[in-house]
Structures are given as structure tokens and as C-alpha cells.
Amino acid sequence: MSQPSLTLPTPGQQSARKRRLLELLGAAVIAATFIYLVLTQPTDITGGLSSVSALVALGGFLLGAALLIAGVLPTLPTSTVVLMPVALVLNIVLGQLMGTSGLPFYFDAIGTVLIAVLAGPAAGAATGALSSIVWSFINPTVLPFAAGSALIGFLAGTAARYGLFRRFYLAPVAGFVTGILAGVVSAPIAAFVFGGTSGAGTGAIVSAFRAMGDTLLAAITKQALISDPMDKAIVFAIAALLAYALPRRTTFQFPFVRRFNVLAGKSPAEKNAGGETAARKNA
């Protein structure tokens, strides 16, 4: 898809280490924020508005997402960068299509997972974070969840890297596990920044756990553990089907797919060569 330019100098490798550092720093900030929030969660939410937790959650997760984007974006090939807006619109448009189809899921990460499968964990994480940032121009409440979306992209890419997208039945399993982790990371945002979840269905589940005497964070985490794994399992399955439907010619243009044999099967060139030898044998 994209080839090194013949007339322009290629970007130097000297900044590669700095980019990698930014990437790791971003991941570390997100992890530290999450650990801080869980360890120091306010026991009595009636006393104050958990203002410090909200500030730390907003600041830490957004800073982490921004560092990830700054570290990853310049390293991506143009073919991946160009695919990202398409993925972000897919996140939004397919989410709305699902909404009108009357099925009880939200599916707002299909584009993110598709990019992660084609271009790897780093590209997936950047796409997830960007998805929240760009979507916040239409719906600002998704902005603080940037770190959670980045985690979904990263885990999807990692699953692809280790061959979980080679067999169709393994993709939903990877999605299920991703949903557990992403749900747990996103719960403090819902609890401390917004004080609850949007939507009547999730609200009812949280209320049920609250009625049993759970803290707000515990109740929202349990709700996330009910909704998210199922949703992500389906999203991963759909992304896998889409990736299988793409022509080989297209998927093999992504170095990540070629290098780790993400989708199983031979490259078109090898296939043709195999076909020719077979034809020669027959002749």
C-alpha cells in the first residue's frame, strides 16, 4: 500500500527510542492512575464529591492517552494512519447501525479492533485513544474513557500477535478476556468522574448491586463485568469476520499481518507460486 518515497528522505531512526519511551511512559501513567484510584478510593462518597479522585482519574488517564498517541502516531506507516479515520467512523456509524437494529449491545470498538488486527497493538492503542478524543466532539462524556479504549486496542493487537485471530473460535475468547480488563479499568472513571453510568439498563444493574450494599466503585465494576466481556466477545468476532472477508492482497500489505501471520494462510504471491507448481505437476 505505502512504499518508501523515492524522492524524499525517509524519517530517521534516531527518534525511535524517544517514541518508544513516550509509549511506555503513557502505559505506565495509565497503570499508575488505575492503581492509585483503586487503593485510595474514598470510603465515604457522601463526605466530599471525590473531587481528588475525579481530578486524578481525568488527568492521569488523559495524560497517558496523550503520551501514547504522541509516541505511536509518528511511527505508523501511512497506510495505517489513513485507515484510522475510517476505523473511527466505523466505531461511530456501526455503533449507530447496531442501535437501530434493536440488538442490545453498543459495539463502539469494531474499527479499533480491526486496526489492531491489521496493524498491531501500538496502532490499536492509538486508535482506541483517538477514537475517544474525536468522538468527544459529538459526545463529550466518552473523552475520559480514552485509556480504556486504548487498552482494548492494545489487547486486541496482542491477541492478534499471538495468533488468536487465526482461528475464528479463538477471537471471541480473546474478546471476553479483553472485556474483563477494559471493564475493570473503565469503572473508576464512571464512578469518580460521573458518579454513575449512562443508560437505564446499566443503571438498573448498578442499582441492584448498590441495593446489596456495595460501594459505588464495586457496584460499577461488577456491572462492567456483566456487560463488557459479552460485548467485546461479539465485537472481536465481527472484527475477525471482517478481517477474513478482506482480500489477501489488502491484508498482506500490512507488515504486522505478514510478520506474525495474523490471519493464517499464505500470501497471494506464495499461493500463486504454489498453484503454478501444482499446475506444472498436473501437466
Place this chain on the structure above:
Amino acid sequence: MAPRLNPLTLLAAAAAVLAMTTAASSWPVSLTVAAGAAVLAALTGTARRVLLAGGAVLLPFWFSLLLMHGLFFPEGRTVLAAFGPARVTAEGLGFAFDMGLRTSAFVLVLMVFSFSVGVPDLVAALTTLRVPPQFGYILAATLLLAPIIAARLQTVRQAQESRGLVIGKDFRSRLHALRLQMFPLVLGLVHEAGTRAQALDARGFRRPGPRTTYREVHDSAAQRVFRWSVLLLAACAVVLRLVTSYSPGTPA
């Protein structure tokens, strides 16, 4: 908003207001900020769009909050009414009210920003901040592509319907319809992206170094000073909140 304002000034102002509202975390502040955002939207002529889009986000949220904390709030002590396991407590209603107002301020401020800022101006201004140029491309391309892709989906649906696609009521038929629309849409988009990548590469898209922009974004020394001072003010508010919450004796 006035085209003479730099998008970065708007962005800094929105971020600072949000940080200060979160740090203050008191309902009078949240209410003032939310009302201020609504007034600003009215002054800039975006009131209708901001309130429609904001309402679509905020109404379900308020409903969910009131249901959740109004009926079930185990920490509540002052019981106003009880229906079996559900207890309406003053603390629960107060918490829902506080959180609802804070989120309303958050949503309205960001909506006023996103509806008043020109995306091309914002992208041009971001390049001066040494933000990776890819970020500006993705931001602008997504917002430009969204209506195009929505129209494309419409075309795909019409094409499939002309070949006999009927969306029935049952689950299987809907799933089948979804498949018939989604696959052509995604495959076409991915293919097009490949063509676009070649065109961009040929124009030095990946090249590091400064970019020239044909779009001149207005900026002034006064705006630069304003940006730094609001951000400094917001940082002070955040630090103040952190210090008061960690000093012994004072409640967080």
C-alpha cells in the same frame, strides 16, 4: 465564535474551566459554569445545536443517576421514603444532584467548544504546537468522512435492497441484513484508504519537519498571555485542592 479568537485559546479556556469545576466540586460552581456555557452558546448562535446534542447525552444520564442514587444509596442516613428495599435518602439525592450538575457543566463546556471551533482552524493551530501532523489529519478526516460514509452506507443499503434485501422482524433476518450492508461498506472503505495512502505518501505525508499551512490562524500576544494565565490558574486550583485534601484534619 469570533473568528479572531485562536482555537487554542478556546481549547485552553475550556480545559481550564473544566479543571477548575472538577477541583471545586461544589454544585453552585457547576451550576454557574453550566449556565455560563448555555449563555455563551446563545451569544454565539449555537444554542439550538448545543442544547439538542447536550440534551441527548444528558437526559438519559440524569435519569440513570436519579434512579440509581435516588432509590439505592446504602451510605444514606436521612431516609425520606422507603419502598421495600428501595430507600429515598437525602444524601443520595444530593449526590445525584452534585454529580449531575458537574457532568452537565463538563458536557456543555465541551459542546460549546466543539461547536464554535472551526476544525480546519484547529488543525492548523495544532501544527504550531508540534503535535504530530498525523493527529490533525485523523481529526479532520474523521469529521469530514463521517457524513460521506453515512451516505455510502445508504447507497449500499439501496443497492442490496434492489437485489431483494428485505429486513424482517426476526433476529436472523436482521443479522443477515447487517452482514449484507457491513461487508461491502468496510471492504470498499479499506480499499479506498489504500489508494489514499499512496497519494499522501507521494506528497511527503510521513516526512518529519515543519509544515507549511495555507490557512492563517489569527493569534496575538494578548491571547498567548491569556492562554498561559488560565492554564496557570487551573493548575493552581488543582494543586490547592490536592494540598487541602492531603493536609491532616481537613476533609477531602
